[in-house]
Amino acid sequence: MPKITFITADGAERVVEAASGVTVMEAALQNLVQGIDGDCGGAAACGTCHVYVDPAWTDKTGPATPGIEKDMLLLTDNVRENSRLSCQIRLSDALDGLIVRMPEGQH
């Protein structure tokens, strides 16, 4: 099972394991990781699962997908090049060890 490290805006780390095939947002919700809300249930339609992918992992996760994910990120605060909606990152063995950082708050 892939491991993911979530790091909050003030630096607290939390490592969780989740099955391949679930999304990073679902992994956060299943493990009650604070700071990821996922209000829309995974449709990239609310912007409440915004994360910054660690630069070492951006090649593997890829950039935000054109369409609703990009449209929503355009309207999100403090968006950077490595911003993603974590409901659009699906876990696999290739992402074992993934590190994502969370913004100050989900808006």
Added chain:
Amino acid sequence: MTILTDHAERARTIPLDQIDVSDPELFRQEALHPYFERLRKDAPVHYCAESAYGPYWSITKFNDIMAIDTNHKVFSSDHTHGSFVLDDTTLNAVDGGIYLPNFLGMDPPEHDVHRMAVSPIVAPHNLLRFEATIRERTRRVLDSLPIGETFNWVDRVSIELTTMMLATLLDFPFEERRRLTRWSDIVTTRPGYGLVDTWEQREQELMECLAYFQQLYAERKKLPPQPDLVSMLAHTPSMQGLDDTQFLGMLVLLIVGGNDTSRSSMSGGALACSLYPGEFAKAKANRALIASMIPEIVRWQTPIAHMRRTALEDFEFQGQKIRKGDKVAMWYLSGNRDEDVIERPMDFIVDRPRARHHLSFGFGIHRCLGNRLAELQLKVLFEEVLERYSRIEVAGEPVRVPSNLIHGFIELPVRLHV
């Protein structure tokens, strides 16, 4: 009670093509739910050929609403196609209404520029700044309420708290803040519903709103930038050169968006606590439940009953042929009662799992901008309520807003028990 029984029977038996869920009278009586239940079951994408607002489609299932709301390329909000509410007179210069363009009624890219100009006001660091103020005011308002005596919760709590918040966001002269309440109410009404007598009166009062804010704008423009919405409009480079119409359109969006909505949730929350005393007691015994209680209040009340879109092309949806130019109403009030997505949807359940998964804020690029602030205001209010009272009792018949847009209350007679 008889009225509601009649509606339940009528909703079951009326031919589908005669159902018109846009009738404000149904909202005044809170008689909508049996009709929505029928539509969700028998005609989830339903065409109403004749209504006071012309023909329109109703989308009533949770996931269908999500699909339309996130497909902004086909289902437009833009004011040039008629905007985002069923009643064209609310925001357009038709049949007596005046033109009030704003970013909720725009498509990208124009939408994004306008929205981003004001969104910093509700950014996380600003919310932290507001929390202490909100708590201090909330305590003061609750301290002033009588115990064991009936009073109107809408006026003394919901309007008071939301109007103070709005005055802070706009840095509006505090003593005159009820003018904001009045302007908010008249934007979403038309003559004949108790607030204004004529279209001319509505227009004249909205022009007073414009003039008042023009003066505030001129003052703020001369000062260095401040973290209030008027100052932000005065100083944000992308907002320079708004004409009077655009300025007023932006203002009414901020005023209505920041006012009617939280107000209705504050009132609906009190009603829910009264109707479900066991749930209230559960939250009182375990304060951590506030995290699910607040989104549950927002779902259960659903302060905005619908948002409307206009189809930009012919589009086949769930077996129905929506044609270019058709009005499409997404009934959040119905989607939030969709038994296929939400268990026991009519009930208020403070520890509902995944309580945040509701439609009240909309989804997609037009999702509610102030949702975090609204949740913060509600959280503080109900934390303080749970701290102080053993029970909230609704002690008389609620008087509801006759509107298919603002799902709220004019009066909610409440008695508090310590």
